[in-house]
Amino acid sequence: MTNPPNRSFKSTYLLIIMLISSLLVTACNGTPSGSAAAENSNSSQAEGKIIRFSSANDIGPLNPHMYAPNQMFAQNMVYESLVKYVDGKVVPHLAEKWEISEDGKEYTFFLRQDVKFSDGSDFNADIVVKNINAVLANKKRHSWLELVNQIKDATKDGEYRVTISLHNPYYPMLQELALIRPLRFLGEAGFPASGNTSEEIKAPIGTGPWVLTDYKINEYSEFSVNENYWGEKPKVDQIRIAVIPDGESRVLAFENEEIDVIYGDGSISLDSFKYLKETGKYETAISAPLxxxxxxxxxxxxxxxxxxxxxxxxxxxxxxxxxxxxxxxxxxxxxxxxxxxxxxxxxxxxxxxxxxxxxxxxxxxxxxxxxxxxxxxxxxxxxxxxxxxxxxxxxxxxxxxxxxxxxxxxxxxxxxxxxxxxxxxxxxxxxxxxxxxxxxxxxxxxxxxxxxxxxxxxxxxxxxxxxxxxxxxxxxxxxxxxxxxxxxxxxxxxxxxxxxxxxxxxxxxxxxxxTNLTVYHQNIKGLQFGQMNSEIPFEKMDKE
The missing domain is CATH 3.10.105.10 (Dipeptide-binding Protein; Domain 3)
Incomplete structure (x- = not known):
């Protein structure tokens, strides 16, 4: 049985660790940790609003058509779907509307005409068909998702119109198009020369609100606002994600103001969540069951x-x-x-x-x-x-x-x-x-x-x-x-x-x-839970 933590002991423990960390920083850099923090704060102000986050794992290559080691929350930041799942309903997204044939085997999607990828290239029927064909070419890997088995083909019916034909009527068609992977869209310049995305992509180029601008494997990643984004722009300028595998280290980094937000199931222990909540220093929330x-x-x-x-x-x-x-x-x-x-x-x-x-x-x-x-x-x-x-x-x-x-x-x-x-x-x-x-x-x-x-x-x-x-x-x-x-x-x-x-x-x-749990500093505003378990709506967050 896991017992509630001894808060006095834990606070003393964290203070000791923080003191050791401070001494190590001084020894390595010759700069007091307080001065370093001030420099980082001034730098952040100069660069704009930055929300600092952490993940237990590296974000991976951000291939929209593949699975681990790609992290779903990061794929969702960069890539978008034809439709979106909101409050129990499927609503238009990259497609403004759709029509379904009487026999239920054809879905015609009318694409938004004001969408560009992060590199400035156009989102249109050609690139939608190319992405769907790339997924179908790797059908065996995606066979767990029945929609991929049921897609016969995707055809261009105009510059901004695509028809997806199915072998059989398939009732979860729209719900599965809303999923984070594999049916999301990579820009032309992101495709390898072979066109086969099952092995690799050249670069993570999407239509989503964020674009990857800095990255060091197993250490950190940095996402900046996609200036070409067609929708409402994010409220902050950057999301910085540190790789912190250990939950207690994540708590320490949070209390030491090295990260702004802890989010998700399993990101920290429930003992730690309870402890942080009971300090009264931070905002906490619990999602509905997901x-x-x-x-x-x-x-x-x-x-x-x-x-x-x-x-x-x-x-x-x-x-x-x-x-x-x-x-x-x-x-x-x-x-x-x-x-x-x-x-x-x-x-x-x-x-x-x-x-x-x-x-x-x-x-x-x-x-x-x-x-x-x-x-x-x-x-x-x-x-x-x-x-x-x-x-x-x-x-x-x-x-x-x-x-x-x-x-x-x-x-x-x-x-x-x-x-x-x-x-x-x-x-x-x-x-x-x-x-x-x-x-x-x-x-x-x-x-x-x-x-x-x-x-x-x-x-x-x-x-x-x-x-x-x-x-x-x-x-x-x-x-x-x-x-x-x-x-x-x-x-x-x-x-x-x-x-x-x-x-x-x-x-x-x-x-x-x-449920998903979150703990965040009081200067973070607008935090919401995602509609899906792996969806983190960073674009809604603000920082005072």
Whole structure:
């Protein structure tokens, strides 16, 4: 159990660290830290308004058509989509309007005519078609997203008009066009000579409000206002992003006024959030629930092939204790993979209640017994041991992992925690080299359609977790039918089967309906939460 921090101790600790840092700066630079801070402040004033942010990982090459190591929040700063997701609705963005054919297989988009890329080149039908074709050329990599599978072609019907033709009517078409990747638009000068963006791009040239102006890999990146931006210009001149992998170091940098804003799930521990909030010195906010924090349980690995073992884990985890003592009430307890108010997700499912006796009985039924004077259960001479993998940079996941480890120890399961940097953690999700692994849902507006679509492809932990299920083939077929269904009643029946099967097979351990948290200095104004989990609206922020 994670206990609330001792604030007096923590304050003393931070003061000691800050003093050491100050002495190191003096020793290295021959300049007192106070003078250096004054110089930096004067420099910032001369350069204009600057908001200083931090990320646990480098922003990556900012390829709009690819995934890790590209960071989604940074891709979203530079690149834009034809349509945008706002308050539960899809609204025009780079396309002013669209028309849909009677058979639902053709979408004609009428593009804005006042849009330029950051290098001054025109945004038009030619570049839209080129970007879509670049994504289609790498279709296998994007096959987790059914929209890419369903696009037949994209054609230019005029300088500012594009028609996207589909193989079948596809109800989430517009929602998936609003996603941060892969269907966003790179300027002509950003394309490599081959036109193949699956390997690299020349430069991150987009139509968004920000342009990358300075960058040192694994250290920092600097984004300045795109002077060619067609929309409302950002209120500050620059966003500077330092790479700070460790959450406690991020808190120290924030208190030392080296960064202005902390934002996002897992960026700092909930203990640190509580501590900063209770100082009364800073502004804090919590978003509405955006996604589900969950753990995928691999149905094809060792003891977890037995449904009784998976169900025992569900019953042994005291989620309410996590909500109260790790999240301090910032998240709401999750009994199902998606909240009931998400589309097609209001399914009558019986929660796995916290019941240690039931968990122990399930393990006994599975043949895992607890020998006298031993801590962990055994079967045929083997110890009941599982690994739980998490992203070492996610401070919240680490805290949850420690609680689950303790809860499963109580019923005789030995859990080994595996914390790895983001890229290695992502590889485990993809290749299935895990027993249990954190696997949050994508959130609005991906869920449930894009999330269940990805379950059919080994690109996320979901496929690997489910591959051991006896009904996996049928499950994948039902997912395809749901995505392509044109009848609402039929679609709901299919989603009911999908979500009920996943719940009853206990391949997910839902934890909470997750929120984004932010802490910021009082001179930062206009901070808002993004519509999507990975969207940070820097353009709305101001600095006094």
């Amino acid at each position: 996604f589900t924090k969950s753990i995928a349980i691999n149905s094809s690995k060792g003891p977890l092939q037995d449904i009784n073992v998976r169900k025992a884990i569900e019953h042994a985890f005291n989620k309410q204790s996590v909500i109260d003592n790790v999240f301090y009430g910032t998240d709401k307890l999750a009994d199902t993979l998606f909240p009931a108010d998400f589309p097609y997700s209001n399914v009558n499912l019986t929660p796995y209640t916290y019941d240690v006796s039931k968990a122990e009985q399930l393990l006994n039924d599975a043949g895992w017994v607890l020998p006298a004077k031993k801590e962990f259960r055994e079967k045929n001479g083997a110890v009941l041991e599982l690994e739980l993998s998490f992203d070492s940079a996610n401070n919240v996941h680490k805290s949850i992992a420690e609680v689950l480890q303790g809860d499963l120890r109580k019923i005789g399961i030995h859990v080994k925690l595996i914390g790895e940097e983001n890229q290695l953690f992502g590889q485990r999700q993809t290749n299935g080299n895990f027993d249990m692994i954190f696997s949050d849902t994508f959130g609005i507006p991906y869920d449930p359609h894009a999330m269940v679509s990805s379950m059919r492809i080994p690109s996320h932990a979901d496929y690997q977790a489910q591959v051991g299920l006896p009904m996996k083939k049928e499950l994948d077929q039902k997912i395809e039918e749901a995505l392509l269904s044109t009848d609402e009643e039929t679609r709901q029946e299919l989603y009911t089967y999908i979500l009920t099967t996943l719940h009853e097979q206990a391949v997910y351990l839902p934890i909470s309906y997750g």
